[in-house]
Amino acid sequence: MTTVFLKREVARRVFAKELVSSTYTIRDESEKSPLYVLTPLGLKCNRVFIIGVLTEKEERGEDGNIYRIRVIDQTGSFIGYVGKYQPEAYEALEDIDTLTLVALTAKVRVFEGETGKFVTLRPETISIADPESRDYWVMETAVQTLERIREMEKGESETAKLAMEVYNTNLEEYKRVVKEAVERVMEDYGEFDVEEEMLEEEEDEELELDEDEDLSFEEEEIDLTELLKD
């Protein structure tokens, strides 16, 4: 348990929209590879770092020993399950009320239900965050998302090719999602000219874009024993 680097996967910066749209899972060639989700923008990830608003916290499980949480960011919402088997996150969560800004590091889990696969989080740490950090998170996540979009446009890397094949990703839609997320933060920093410029551009595009696609997914009752697995 001491040599962390051995099993340390990077905590990726991903907006809810991208992560929740992921349904495809892959492993590396090497032995002992963990299971990753492949996102529609070609990111392979099994751990994320998120800053968002905790909007729901319900006790679940037979003796209420599991919390189901919802954390929302600028683009959608993440669902997570925190059991007593993650004592650090569980105890921290007990002291945090809903409608609080939280930072969480979480493992990504994919559940296969009858209506399809969906992504949930299993938080490892959860703590109260401040608005400035949230703004920074939105910016770094925007940057990293745009870098992925660029890779998808190039279409050279294996994961980008695979993601395009699996999801037939609409890159314009993701650009719009990033723009909107960033604009919401910019309002607080008085970047009005930028904002208008962007909004104008967006009006042109709006005709082409479909109605907001289903950001929400039908969530099914999860077999909670899954949470015991590492």
Added chain:
Amino acid sequence: MERVEKLAEQIFEDYKDYGVDRKEIVEKLRKLLIEFRVPENEALRTIRNYIIREYGAPATIRREKITKIEEIKEPNKWVTVKAKAIQLWESSSPSIAQVGLIGDETGYIRFLVWTKAKKPPVEEGKSYIFRNVVVDDFGGVLRLNVTKISEIEEIDEDIKVKPPEDVSEEVEVVGALVAIQQNSGLIQRCGVEGCNRVIKMGKCPEHGKTKPNDDLRIKGVLDDGYRTYEVIINEEGVKALTDIDLEKAKKIAEETLDRNAVLIELKKMLLGKYLRVVGTATPRYLIARHVELFRPDIRKEIEKVRTLLEEV
């Protein structure tokens, strides 16, 4: 089954220029490994000797395309390297037999030997050829994996290794503190002159039971979304971040009758926070010289996003 195929492929690659028949190798290998349950290295040796005899291939043949460590830049590649074992670290998992750092004249890389690979242990200071090891990427750091189909051969040559001071570098990292390890907080160090090792279970690994000194530190993981850094923050750094110094930490422990209370407090204050660390990055650790809670310049970040938005 698939393994027989892989091993055969390896041999075939070595000897294909001598008119070796691939199918024949597969059949022979299958017989040795599956029917006769011969150990793998013995099976490989048998086949090689057979080929040398039957096809007149030279005994010393090796495909031996040695890759320099500095040339290893991406995961999922199979390479053969000639390197010296610099340092062995504690393995954290029964599935990993050995883990550590190897180096050649061009650089260093982490390596690990899976228990399932069943290899004789590598020793610090000795030089080896690591054949058919696969590169993977963990936390943004490349590692060489020694698996069942890899080979480790000790060599007499004493490989000159790039001096470590050329490898450690001054860096500035901004990242989220995503984990704080258990051996953080109010810790004890061995009191023997010049030792200073961290006391585990009441004992210094070198001197056993000694008179310990208290210390305050954080061993944690800093993560910027691209890679992770195992960061070490000393008392001064902890104080800069939390206003808790060694005296305060001792007081917390006394009041709560629990040394662990310090760690709990540090976790509460720092997990999930963005830190800016200036320090020395060694192949294993990022040792913080200066550390602070990161105050982002959001306008600058917005600029960055705008530039990228124009590009895509």
